[in-house]
Each structure stands twice: as structure tokens, then as C-alpha cells.
Amino acid sequence: MLRRSLQLALGRDVLGRDVLGRGLGTRRGGSRLGKVEGSGGYRGSWVAPVSSFVTFKIRDPGHDVKTVGRLGEGDWNGKMSEIKKKIQSFLPGGAWTQLHDTSYLPPEHSDVVIVGGGVMGLSVAYWLKRLEKPRGAIRVLVVERDHTYSQASTVLSVGGIRQQFSVPENIQLSLFSVDFLRNINEYLAVVDDPPLDIQFNPSGYLLLASEKGAAVLESNVQVQRQEGAKVCLMSPEQLRNKFPWINPEGVALASYGMEHEGWFDPWSLLQGLRRKAQSMGVLFCQGEVTRFVSSSSHAETASGEEVTLKRVHEVHVKIDHSLEYQPVECAIVINAAGAWSGQIAELAGVGKGPPGTLQGTKLPVEPRKRYVYLWNCPQGPGLETPFVIDASGAYFRREGLGNNYLGGCSPTEEEEPDPENLEVDHEFFQDKVWPPLAQRVPAFESLKVRSAWAGYYDYNTFDQNGVVGPHPLVVNMYFATGFSGHGLQQAPAVGRAVAEMVLHGNFQTINLSPFLFNRFHLGEKVHEHNII
Amino acid sequence: MLKIIMPTMMLIPLTWLSKHNMIWINTTTYSMLISLISLMYLNQLPDNNLNLSPLFFVDSLSTPLLMLTTWLLPLMLMASQHHLSKETPTRKKLYITMLVMLQLLLIMTFTATELIMFYILFEATLMPTLIIITRWGNQTERLNAGLYFLFYTLVGSLPLLIALLWLQNNLGTLNLLVIQYWAQPLPNSWSNTLLWLACMMAFMVKMPLYGLHLWLPKAHVEAPIAGSMVLAAVLLKLGGYGMMRITVLLNPLTNHMAYPFMMLSLWGMIMTSSICLRQTDLKSLIAYSSVSHMALVIMAVLIQSPWSYAGATALMVAHGLTSSLLFCLANSNYERIHSRTMILARGLQMLLPLMATWWLLASLTNLALPPTINLVGELFVVMSSFSWSNITIILMGVNITITALYSLYMLITTQRGKLTHHIKNIKPSFTRENSLMILHLLPLLLLSLNPKIILGPIY
Numbered sequence: 002m003l004r005r006s007l008q009l010a011l012g013r014d015v016l017g018r019d020v021l022g023r024g025l026g027t028r029r030g031g032s033r034l035g036k037v038e039g040s041g042g043y044r045g046s047w048v049a050p051v052s053s054f055v056t057f058k059i060r061d062p063g064h065d066v067k068t069v070g071r072l073g074e075g076d077w078n079g080k081m082s083e084i085k086k087k088i089q090s091f092l093p094g095g096a097w098t099q100l101h102d103t104s105y106l107p108p109e110h111s112d113v114v115i116v117g118g119g120v121m122g123l124s125v126a127y128w129l130k131r132l133e134k135p136r137g138a139i140r141v142l143v144v145e146r147d148h149t150y151s152q153a154s155t156v157l158s159v160g161g162i163r164q165q166f167s168v169p170e171n172i173q174l175s176l177f178s179v180d181f182l183r184n185i186n187e188y189l190a191v192v193d194d195p196p197l198d199i200q201f202n203p204s205g206y207l208l209l210a211s212e213k214g215a216a217v218l219e220s221n222v223q224v225q226r227q228e229g230a231k232v233c234l235m236s237p238e239q240l241r242n243k244f245p246w247i248n249p250e251g252v253a254l255a256s257y258g259m260e261h262e263g264w265f266d267p268w269s270l271l272q273g274l275r276r277k278a279q280s281m282g283v284l285f286c287q288g289e290v291t292r293f294v295s296s297s298s299h300a301e302t303a304s305g306e307e308v309t310l311k312r313v314h315e316v317h318v319k320i321d322h323s324l325e326y327q328p329v330e331c332a333i334v335i336n337a338a339g340a341w342s343g344q345i346a347e348l349a350g351v352g353k354g355p356p357g358t359l360q361g362t363k364l365p366v367e368p369r370k371r372y373v374y375l376w377n378c379p380q381g382p383g384l385e386t387p388f389v390i391d392a393s394g395a396y397f398r399r400e401g402l403g404n405n406y407l408g409g410c411s412p413t414e415e416e417e418p419d420p421e422n423l424e425v426d427h428e429f430f431q432d433k434v435w436p437p438l439a440q441r442v443p444a445f446e447s448l449k450v451r452s453a454w455a456g457y458y459d460y461n462t463f464d465q466n467g468v469v470g471p472h473p474l475v476v477n478m479y480f481a482t483g484f485s486g487h488g489l490q491q492a493p494a495v496g497r498a499v500a501e502m503v504l505h506g507n508f509q510t511i512n513l514s515p516f517l518f519n520r521f522h523l524g525e526k527v528h529e530h531n532i533i
Numbered sequence: 534m535l536k537i538i539m540p541t542m543m544l545i546p547l548t549w550l551s552k553h554n555m556i557w558i559n560t561t562t563y564s565m566l567i568s569l570i571s572l573m574y575l576n577q578l579p580d581n582n583l584n585l586s587p588l589f590f591v592d593s594l595s596t597p598l599l600m601l602t603t604w605l606l607p608l609m610l611m612a613s614q615h616h617l618s619k620e621t622p623t624r625k626k627l628y629i630t631m632l633v634m635l636q637l638l639l640i641m642t643f644t645a646t647e648l649i650m651f652y653i654l655f656e657a658t659l660m661p662t663l664i665i666i667t668r669w670g671n672q673t674e675r676l677n678a679g680l681y682f683l684f685y686t687l688v689g690s691l692p693l694l695i696a697l698l699w700l701q702n703n704l705g706t707l708n709l710l711v712i713q714y715w716a717q718p719l720p721n722s723w724s725n726t727l728l729w730l731a732c733m734m735a736f737m738v739k740m741p742l743y744g745l746h747l748w749l750p751k752a753h754v755e756a757p758i759a760g761s762m763v764l765a766a767v768l769l770k771l772g773g774y775g776m777m778r779i780t781v782l783l784n785p786l787t788n789h790m791a792y793p794f795m796m797l798s799l800w801g802m803i804m805t806s807s808i809c810l811r812q813t814d815l816k817s818l819i820a821y822s823s824v825s826h827m828a829l830v831i832m833a834v835l836i837q838s839p840w841s842y843a844g845a846t847a848l849m850v851a852h853g854l855t856s857s858l859l860f861c862l863a864n865s866n867y868e869r870i871h872s873r874t875m876i877l878a879r880g881l882q883m884l885l886p887l888m889a890t891w892w893l894l895a896s897l898t899n900l901a902l903p904p905t906i907n908l909v910g911e912l913f914v915v916m917s918s919f920s921w922s923n924i925t926i927i928l929m930g931v932n933i934t935i936t937a938l939y940s941l942y943m944l945i946t947t948q949r950g951k952l953t954h955h956i957k958n959i960k961p962s963f964t965r966e967n968s969l970m971i972l973h974l975l976p977l978l979l980l981s982l983n984p985k986i987i988l989g990p991i992y
Contacts, residue, residue, distance in 0.1 A: 333955050
């Protein structure tokens with residue numbers, strides 16, 4: 002009788018099952034904050050109470066070891082010591098406090114959860130806050146796993162921006178982004194903070210084409226001019242006149258962007274967006290998204306195919322170096338996780354089904370490692386050097402004012418390096434990057450490599466262009482990823498497009514319907530010629 | 534009276550001893566049966582009262598509120614089924630026990646004969662409500678909300694206790710039936726002014742009056758659905774009911790003491806209506822609209838004319854049903870989309886047309902469309918305040934306009950417009966939800982055929 006009432010007092014019913022839902026591993030003081038995976042005896046931060054007035058006889062350690070595990074049926078001593086601990090804790094003099102500090106946890110509820118805090122995620126957050134009709138309507142949470150951004154594509158990027166694409170939507174995105182960057186202090190101004198300087202060098206891009214690619218280059222330039230980009234075509238002689246350091250052998254045609262192209266500092270853009278988003282009320286949290294809790298319903302498409310429509314209503318954010326996670330209730334999830342977007346999409350159930358169906362179409366974004374090398378060449382090209390992209394795929398640009406240059410080359414499919422880590426392969430420079438560059442720019446025959454690093458492309462294996470917009474089946478997940486190396490330069494415009502999609506239901510300024518997820522299932526590739 | 538109190542009390546063992554899959558069915562059906570019992574109290578003359586026992590009595594002011602309270606319990610239980618479905622059986626039973634306890638205390642409060650008993654039960658209703666808000670609410674802010682709710686009401690009502698004790702000493706009794714005849718006019722002195730304030734402040738906080746309304750948006754928004762329903766529909770009316778009972782003792786001080794509060798409520802109703810136009814959170818909008826409607830009731834009670842009392846009673850019942858209905862609708866949205874922000878769920882009329890009908894009717898009753906009882910109440914209050922002072926009609930008119938504006942704004946934002954992509958797969962309306970809305974609307978619309986039962990004792 003006494004035993005049973007004590008059991009009830011401890012929160013277990015007659016069979017010893019945990020009745021109040023406060024099993025091992027749940028945090029005291031609030032059942033929704035900070036849960037812990039599994040039941041390995043973690044009991045939250047219990048501080049052993051010390052009370053000089055009341056002392057109870059505590060059992061010897063031999064018995065206590067048994068009580069740390071699961072409280073079993075006949076564990077009378079364990080239960081007694083639990084009760085004694087409880088009584089000691091609320092008597093005065095105890096060191097137990099009801100309220101723990103949970104400021105590192107994300108909020109329990111957020112209207113929009115943006116997975117990934119790189120330039121894409123921050124851009125979406127900024128535009129969501131900027132385009133919402135009544136101010137302060139939507140609560141936005143940005144979840145970023147690594148606040149040092151050590152592996153993020155944004156900060157490891159070379160930072161170029163160009164309009165020389167072949168797909169009109171890409172050109173439009175780039176044009177708006179450059180307008181954003183030019184007027185960045187009107188867009189991202191925060192009261193009492195110094196203005197941003199993203200060190201935009203408007204030196205232009207120079208794309209070189211051999212005989213084979215000349216016709217394509219010319220038609221591309223036509224499209225670009227139609228969209229409003231200022232590009233001019235140059236013959237090899239004009240090339241030699243304008244850039245004396247270039248060796249135009251093998252070049253049939255070159256296109257040179259005269260305005261709105263160049264490079265800038267991605268870190269400043271990131272910090273500027275972050276600062277502005279924070280001032281507009283976006284919440285930031287450091288953690289990793291480990292689970293999506295969703296509810297699903299079955300539906301049939303017009304062609305009779307059975308599909309499962311899902312809706313994510315909870316995101317589990319796991320805190321670093323800890324087993325603790327916080328369930329965040331949300332209405333919309335935005336996948337801006339960059340190179341890891343594929344994993345996040347799989348967590349949400351994208352692609353779980355028989356291949357070939359809409360259900361089974363995965364998000365084809367995977368991390369690809371790309372190297373960037375920094376070298377010094379005292380006799381190199383001067384300050385007017387544009388961002389040169391050779392016909393062979395190797396590229397370089399000027400970095401700073403001390404004769405330093407950045408460059409690299411995208412490897413072919415067979416030589417793709419392992420994206421396991423960000424180790425740099427210096428042989429790649431010797432074999433694949435230096436020869437074509439030295440052939441194009443004779444001054445580069447003698448150079449000294451200063452440093453090198455590697456970064457990830459969020460590579461879209463389908464057609465190397467971005468995925469923007471909602472998923473047809475996981476109804477409240479929006480994508481803003483898969484840009485395969487030209488994400489940074491399109492980020493402000495893509496952020497606005499996604500925000501318009503979320504808030505208004507359609508693209509209003511730039512029509513990105515070719516970039517929707519559906520194209521993976523329908524097989525409609527958006528073929529872009531100028532992918533670096 | 535025991536025939537209502539006993540069954541309500543026995544609902545508690547009913548929940549604890551029911552099988553798990555019968556908890557909701559048992560409690561909902563039995564509480565609906567109990568609500569039918571309260572209908573028999575309508576069978577009385579409007580200016581008379583039914584003395585059921587030395588402790589309890591009902592008259593035509595208590596009866597509509599009693600009917601509202603008992604009618605609301607099955608509705609609260611129906612509304613809570615979904616968000617409690619994932620809890621353990623013991624927690625579900627605890628929740629229902631809290632609701633039933635609250636119901637019990639409210640029934641006894643509305644029928645109490647003695648003012649001290651009324652006061653004790655008035656305070657006692659705070660406890661189950663606080664437990665419901667802080668334990669089952671959704672966000673972390675619910676702790677703050679519970680604190681505000683508890684302490685605003687407590688601090689407001691402590692002077693009331695002292696005033697009641699003094700009055701008991703002075704008059705010899707605090708029996709509501711007796712003090713109607715024994716009340717002496719209070720001479721004008723400082724201590725009597727303080728007495729007036731002490732008596733009225735508790736109810737002003739509860740109503741709430743515009744300057745003391747801070748607890749309401751917090752409590753309503755953070756409470757779970759049943760908590761919001763009972764708060765909006767019944768607990769606010771406790772304030773109105775108390776004011777109407779206690780002003781019997783406070784003449785003729787009310788003639789000049791009421792001025793500041795009338796100014797506050799006139800100004801407050803326009804202010805809170807305007808705030809509604811700027812709200813982005815659906816529950817917050819409905820909470821502020823409650824403040825606005827209750828400000829009209831405060832006006833009416835302070836004017837103390839027969840028509841204003843009739844209007845106040847009608848408005849209390851009408852607002853109880855309408856506000857509770859709006860909270861249920863907002864909750865049905867929240868359960869599907871997991872967000873209370875209005876702009877994230879637009880164009881619902883395309884997806885859930887029947888629910889859109891309920892939204893339309895709820896918005897129409899909220900803006901006091903004729904011939905609903907909302908209009909009857911508002912019209913009586915506007916007319917009596919016009920006869921008290923001609924200028925108030927401007928403020929009342931502005932308020933009615935702004936009320937119409939925000940009700941329609943809420944309707945258009947949630948129902949009309951282009952569908953957002955992320956709500957395309959929400960679950961269709963459950964029968965439970967549709968019947969919940971109908972059970973709110975049916976009394977509301979049927980009462981427009983015979984409003985005299987809710988027009989109170991003066992009719």
C-alpha cells in the first residue's frame with residue numbers, strides 16, 4: 002500500500018511504467034525544453050543538494066550504483082533515496098534551482114526555420130523580414146551548425162559575380178544581385194553601425210573561347226545583351242591590344258563584361274546580412290538539424306499515381322557537443338544547407354520511393370570539392386586584369402594590390418576529389434591548373450604558390466543550376482540550394498525569389514519556374530553552358 | 534442547485550475511472566446533459582428570482598451566464614481532443630479534472646447568494662485556470678502569461694475582500710437578495726470613495742478595463758484552446774456579473790465615481806479595436822477584440838439604466854459565444870499549420886469551404902450584424918450611452934466601424950486571397966470540429982429569434 006502510493010508519488014503507475022512522461026533523459030522544469038536522445042542515465046543537470054539541517058542516511062555507494070540505471074520494480078532503496086533527494090532539494094538551504102539557463106536553445110516555436118546560415122539562408126531570412134506585409138508578422142529562425150563557417154561554401158568562395166550565363170534567368174538573378182551589392186548600404190543599413198564595404202572590384206569577366214566554342218559564346222552574348230548585360234565580343238587582335246599580357250593563341254573569340262561584373266569579399270556580405278537580419282528580428286541558433294517530424298496524407302495524382310504528401314511540423318535541432326536537442330515547432334522549412342542539402346532533404350523524406358516516380362526523386366545536390374590556389378607573380382598582369390576564364394576551364398583573378406592572384410580549375414568527372422574533407426591536393430595545381438594558365442599568360446611561367454584552400458560546391462548533379470521553390474510532395478519545404486559554384490553571386494536575388502514564393506505564392510520579380518524541383522522528375526534540364 | 538453541482542462534481546470520478554478510449558465520449562456527453570438541466574432555470578419571471586437554497590439562487594441575470602458556462606464545458610472538451618491526443622492518459626484525465634473543477638467553481642460563482650461566497654469562488658477560479666495556462670500552454674511565454682494573469686486579478690481583488698468584510702459589519706449581511714432592500718445611500722466621503730474603488734477594481738481588472746488589460750492578450754494567446762475558450766467566454770463575464778451585483782450597494786457614489794472609468798472604457802474600446810487592425814497573430818487579434826467588446830459592457834454597467842443593463846447582459850452572452858467560436862476557429866487553423874501568424878495561411882476558403890462558412894458567420898457576429906444578439910446588445914448600450922451623453926455616439930460609432938474593419942480583415946486574410954503553397958495538404962475538417970462550430974453558432978443564431986431570455990432582470 003505504502004509502496005504503491007510511493008510509486009504513484011514518483012510518477013509511475015502500478016506496473017512501474019513512467020506515468021507522467023518524465024522518464025530518464027528528460028529535462029526537469031519543463032517538458033518541452035531541451036530533450037535528450039536515448040536513456041543512458043542522463044538525468045539533466047542535477048546538483049546534489051547540501052543541507053546542514055536535515056540529513057538522511059544515504060545508502061552506501063554500492064547500492065547507489067544500481068539506482069543510476071533504470072528504476073526497476075523491486076528497487077526499494079533507489080526509490081527511497083529519490084524521495085529523500087526530492088525532499089532535501091526543496092527544503093531551504095538546498096542548492097537546487099527550478100529554472101535552468103536555456104538561452105543557448107532555439108525557441109520552441111518558429112514560423113519559418115531556415116536550415117543553413119550561409120549567404121543563401123541569410124538572404125532568404127533578410128528578404129522574408131523585408132517583404133512581410135505587417136512588420137514583425139513572421140518569426141524566422143536560422144539554424145547554423147558551425148558559427149565559424151569553417152566549411153561553408155560562402156566564405157571559401159572566390160567571390161566573383163558575372164552576368165555571362167546562357168540561361169536568361171541566371172542573368173537576371175545576377176543583374177539584380179549586382180544592383181544589391183552596389184547599393185548594399187541602402188539595403189543593409191543598421192542604425193548606429195558602420196557602413197559595409199564589400200570591396201567590390203568591378204573589373205569584369207573575360208571568357209575565352211576556342212574555335213569549337215566560338216559560336217556558342219556568340220549566341221550566349223546575344224542572350225546576355227537581350228537581358229541587359231553589357232558584354233562585348235573581342236577578336237584575338239583586340240584582345241592583344243587591350244590586354245598585352247595575354248597570349249591569344251588558340252583563342253577564336255572572347256567576351257568581356259564591361260560593367261557590373263567583378264569580385265567582392267563574401268565574408269563582408271555574410272556579416273552584413275547577418276547583422277541586418279539580426280536587427281530585423283531574425284533569431285539565430287547554433288545547432289544541427291537531426292530530424293524532421295512530419296505528418297503525411299495519401300493522395301493520388303491526375304495520372305493515378307499514389308503519392309504521400311508530407312508536411313513537416315517539427316524540426317529537431319541538436320546542440321553541438323551534446324546529446325541535447327530541442328524540438329522547434331514550425332510552419333515552413335527552408336533548405337539552404339548548401340553542400341549538405343541532399344542530406345537534409347533525405348531527412349525530410351524527399352526521395353523515399355521507387356526510383357522514376359515523383360515520390361522517389363531525390364534532391365540531386367551533393368558536395369564537390371574544389372581547390373583554390375593563391376600565388377604571387379611579380380611580373381604578372383596589372384590592376385586592370387579581369388576575371389579570366391580560359392577555354393580549358395582554368396580561371397584566375399587578381400587578389401589585392403601586391404601581385405597576388407587566385408585561381409583554380411574544375412576537375413573533370415573522372416578526377417573528382419573525394420569530398421570527405423577539405424584537404425588540398427597541390428599536385429592538381431602542378432598538373433591541371435598551372436599549364437593552361439602559363440600558356441595563356443606567359444608571365445605566369447614563373448610564380449610562387451603562397452597558399453591554397455578547398456571549398457565545397459553544392460553541386461547539382463542534374464544540370465548544375467539552382468533548385469528554388471517548394472517541393473511538390475513535402476509541401477512546406479522550400480529549397481534554395483544547388484547552385485554549383487554560382488550561388489554566392491545570385492544569393493540576394495534568390496533570397497528575394499524564395500521570400501516571394503513563401504509570402505505570395507508565386508515568383509513576382511524574377512520568374513524562376515525553370516528552377517523548380519519538378520524538373521528533376523520531368524527530366525527538363527536547364528542547360529547552362531558557362532559553368533566554372 | 535445540487536442537481537447541477539452534484540453531476541458536475543461526479544464528472545471527476547467519471548474521468549478517472551473511465552476506460553482510456555471512453556474518456557472523451559463519457560465526459561462530453563454527460564456534460565452536455567448537465568447543460569440541459571440549466572435550461573430549466575429559464576422558467577421564471579424576469580424580474581423575479583428562484584431561491585434554490587440558502588446558498589444558491591438564480592435570477593434572469595445569472596441564468597444566461599449559467600447556461601453559457603454549462604454549455605461551454607462539452608465544447609471545451611471537444612476542442613481539446615486533438616492537442617491532448619499525444620499525452621499520457623493520466624495527463625488527459627488531469628486536464629479534464631482541471632476543466633471540471635473550473636466549471637464547478639464557475640457554476641457556484643454565478644449562483645452564489647452571499648457575496649463572501651461569491652468572492653471566495655471568484656478567487657478560486659484562478660487556480661485551475663492558472664494550472665491550465667502554465668502547464669498545457671504552448672510557448673515558453675506561458676509562464677509570464679500565468680504570472681500576469683494571477684497577480685493582476687489577485688491584486689485587484691484583495692481590496693474587494695476588505696470592502697466586503699467592512700460592508701458585512703456595516704449592513705449585517707451580504708446576501709444579495711437582502712441588500713437589494715437594505716442598501717443605504719453612501720454619503721460622499723474619502724473613505725466611501727475608497728470603498729467604491731475597492732469594490733469595483735477587482736471587476737475592472739477582470740473585465741478587463743483598458744488600462745488594466747495587459748494580462749488578457751498574454752493569457753489568451755498562451756493558453757491552450759480550452760483555456761482560451763473559458764477565459765474569453767466565461768471568466769471575463771465574472772467581472773461584468775460582479776459589477777452588476779455590487780453596484781446595488783454603491784449608490785449614489787457611482788454617479789460621479791464612474792466618470793474616469795467610463796472615459797477609459799470609451800477610449801479603450803477604440804484603442805484596442807485599432808490595435809486589432811495591426812495584429813499579425815490570430816489569437817492576439819481575437820484577444821484584443823475581447824477587450825474592445827468588454828469595454829462596452831463596462832460602459833453599460835456604469836451608466837446603470839435599464840436599457841444598458843439589458844444590453845450588457847445580452848452583449849456578455851453574445852460575446853461569450855462569439856469569442857469562443859473565434860478561438861476554436863483559430864485553433865483549428867493552428868493545429869493544421871502549426872503557426873498562428875495570419876499571413877502564412879491564406880486562401881483557406883478554397884481548401885475548406887465549410888470551415889469558411891463558419892469563419893464568415895463568426896466574423897459577421899463579431900461585427901454585430903443584425904439581427905444577431907450581438908447587435909441587440911451593442912445597440913442597447915449605444916442608445917443608453919447616447920442618452921447619458923450625446924457625444925459618446927461619435928466614439929461608439931467609430932468603434933463599430935473599426936470593429937467591422939478588423940473582423941472583415943481577419944476574414945479576408947485567412948479565407949480569401951491566393952492559396953499559399955505550403956498549406957495545400959492540410960487535413961480536411963473533422964466532424965468534431967464542424968460540430969463544435971455548429972454548437973457555438975446554433976445558440977447564437979437561435980437566440981436572435983427570442984432575445985428576451987438573455988436581456989436580464991430589467992426586461
